[in-house]
Amino acid sequence: MSLALDDNSSLWVGTEGQGLVQFVNRNEVKRFTKTDGLLSDFIPAVEVSDKWVYVGTTFGMNRILPDSNIIETYTRRTGFTGVEVKSNAIRKMKAGRVWFGTAHGINCFNPTTPRAPWQAPATRIDQVMINLKPVSFGDQMSVSYTQNNFYFEYRSVSITCPDLLKYRYRLIGAIPEWSKPVDERFVSFPGLSPGAYRFEVQACDASGQWLGAVASVVFTIRRPFWQTPWFTMVALLVLSVFVMGFFKYRERKLKSEKLILEAKVKKRTVELMATAAQLEMKNRDITDSINYARRIQMAIMRPEKELQSMVPLSFIFYRPKDIVSGDFYWFSERKGIRMVAAADCTGHGVPGAFMSMIGISYLNEIINERKVTNPAQVLEQLRSYVISVLQQTGREGETKDGMDVALMAWDQKNNILRFAGAFNSLYLCRFGNVEPLVPNGEEEILHHPALLEIKGDKMPVGTSMRDQQPFTNHTIKVVPGDSVYLATDGFIDQFGGPHEKKFMARRFREMLLDLAGKTADVKARRVAASFDEWKGNLLQIDDVLVIGIDLEP
Known part of the structure; x- marks a missing residue:
């Protein structure tokens, strides 16, 4: 690397392969390379004399006037016989002469000696x-x-x-x-x-x-x-004529097709109106039949006021998905024992309604005629009837029709509550009483207010993987003021809320706890309002049944 400083304080640097670099100041850098006219990008020597920058290369010498961007070239053919300038071998002398140390001796350049005249090429x-x-x-x-x-x-x-x-x-x-x-x-x-x-x-x-x-x-x-312009004009003219002709053709064709379509539509409309009238008549007949079936179903299930005659502090929230329902409630009293059931049959609508009538009929026979008051025995006999009536054999691929049931028996005289369930649960809420809840003789201390969920057996009233296994009887010592709730899964499975999710069992238990201390009328309104508010504008997905009973003294 060779260095030289000119009168303007610019630093000139000769590099090995990067040409000649001029550092004018910190922010301005210029570069001169072979592309700009230098003999080579390898600069072993550089010197400044009288505003000229002398650059020694391996092929001769260049002289640069920076202000004018003039680059002169001197080689063997133009009198510079030394050719290859050695590293840092340039010195300026008095009178402007510049001496070069080269591979073939010393060369002296006198700027005052005029060059041979150049003839413009x-x-x-x-x-x-x-x-x-x-x-x-x-x-x-x-x-x-x-x-x-x-x-x-x-x-x-x-x-x-x-x-x-x-x-x-x-x-x-x-x-x-x-x-x-x-x-x-x-x-x-x-x-x-x-x-x-x-x-x-x-x-x-x-x-x-x-x-x-x-x-x-x-x-x-x-x-x-x-x-060419003339071809463009002719092409546009031809295209315009073609487009206009095409649209005229399409217009005539569309008019013709429209007339044909209107005739077909009129004919089809007449046929559809006749078919619609027939369907409307059939639909009206079917709806009338289903409505009649609903009246029969409601008559069989008995009205809510009859439950309130048996248990005054009670309510029933019953919301079928369709005109008729697959959910049903049943109640009766035998020998001072008040029995209440909430059941969910397979399916909803007409199929579920048929199953509900089977369930109600056989509950009447088992409890009212045979006088069976043990909840587990009632479910076992009901299961036998259902399997027999539906001709279920338990073979693989067979339809698993049946029902989920929650059945309670309240012995008011002895303050004993017995419960058996097929999938469905019983909820017991104690409010304002410090006595602990005692399910099946095992003491369980709960805080005030307390809610105990007693889950039914995980098998339906019908065929299942656990056919003929006995149902479990749960015995609980109750006190006056306790509240009992029976429900099917329709309320818990209903979609709604801000995120359109299921109501879920946890939220259902919290709702029951919030009912503690309220009257039966208030509880009925609160349950209905909670369901309607949660469902909002979404469709009801299943039949809904909730029965609430306050155990009076």
Whole structure:
């Protein structure tokens, strides 16, 4: 690396392969390379003398005037016989002379000695080829759009320094800017678009000044006929006529099709109206039949006021999904034992209603006629009836029709509550009483208010994987003021709320706890309001049944 400082405090740095670098200040850096006219990018020596920067290279010497961007070149052919300048071997002397240490001795450069006069190079274009075929050319050429691959050969004559000639060129109409200086004496332009062009080429002198005359060729590539204005006008006219004709044709065809379609629609409308009238009549008959079935079902289940005659502090929240329901409630009193059931039959609507009638009929037979009051025994006998009536064998693939039941028996005289369940649970809430709840003789202390969920057996009243296994009897010591709730899964499974999710068992238990201490009428309204508020505008997905009983003294 070589360094030199000029009168303007600019630092000049000669590099090995990166050319000459000028650090004007912290923010401004200039670079001079072989592309700019230097003999080489390897700069072993640099010196500044009288505003000129002397650059020693392995091929000779360059002299640069920074303010004017003038680069002079000195080689063996122009009198610099040393050729290869050694590292940091440049010294300026008095009277402006500059000494160079080279591979062939010392050379002295005297800037006051005038150089041999430079003769501006004359440039000429020797040959033009189109699509690889030589053509004669003059001031103007006009060719077809298929002849768009151009090749130019050019040269310049220099008596003083023919080996230092460089060229630049441009193609006005495609490349308006001059190219970088090149040594080649030819250039090609493939795939030119139609249009007017002017090719220019110029040679430079040994100092890098573009002083010679510019040689040029003007030519035009004609457009194909489909890109000419007259063809565009004719094409637009033809297209317009075609489009108008097409739309006229389509208009007539659409009118014809519209008339045919209107006739078909009228005929089809008459047929649909007749079919709709028939369907409406059948639907009305079916609806009337289902409504009649509902009246029968409600008559069989007995009204809520009869439950309140048996247990005054009670309510029933009953909300069928359809006109008839697969959920049913049942109650009766035998020998001072008050029995209440909440059941959910397979399916809802008409199929569920048929199952409910079977359940109600056999509960009446088992409890009222046979006088069975043990809840577990009642469910076992009911299961036998259901399997027999539905002819269930337990074979694989057979429909598993049946019902989920919660059945309680309240012995008011002895304050004993017995419960058996098929999937369905019983909920016992104690409010304002410090006595602990005692399910099945095992003491369980609960806080005030307390809610105990007694879950039924995980098998239905019908065929299952656990056929013929006995149901479990749960015995609980109750006290006056306790509240008992029986429910099917319709309330818990209902979708709703802000995120349209299921109500879920946890939220159902919290709702029952909130009812503690309220009257039966208030509880009934609260349960109905909670369901309606949760469901909102969503569809009811299943039949819903909740029975609440306050155990009075």
